[in-house]
Amino acid sequence: AQRVTQPEKLLSVFKGAPVELKCNYSYSGSPELFWYVQYSRQRLQLLLRHISRESIKGFTADLNKGETSFHLKKPFAQEEDSAMYYCAPMGGGGNKLTFGTGTQLKVEL
């Protein structure tokens, strides 16, 4: 069965501190990997996808196929990064996403 694990329900860091949101997946084949973000009172939206290898809003995500992990990182957290983050592999028929349970990131001053 396809599974996504985000072990931290809540992650609280101070502004300027490094951030790492963990994601481990168990998936058949080689899924395409995404991070989605939901800011307060906004829609769920794509943050970044592995295949594009972009850095969005200072975030990067490294795929480790050996560990089947896709952790999201940012060297210096900003207050506006406070949001709910979802890791979501895509695979199987229909290009279906499987969402993790999400990590609420809170950046404190």
Place this chain on the structure above:
Amino acid sequence: DGGITQSPKYLFRKEGQNVTLSCEQNLNHDAMYWYRQDPGQGLRLIYYSQIVNDFQKGDIAEGYSVSREKKESFPLTVTSAQKNPTAFYLCASSNEHYPSYNEQFFGPGTRLTVL
């Protein structure tokens, strides 16, 4: 925010009643999806449709039904058979064309409460 709309924003239903949630998109996307979001459980896929007049069950389809008669519209009916329908429902759409290849665009959601 245009693109994909959901209505109503809030919906109250009595037990035993069916209710239909609307989802419309003007992005010309082929694929559309319905998710249910519960606290602590992330998003779970209810139904999805890759093309007009075709749809497939997701992980938690029991007690729900959909139709896809038009490309722009993918309504979700929550039937009285759904045991725990109170939740936040999200609709999304996607296409397979560059540059938004496989990116899912989400609506604002409908919060359904069963009284």
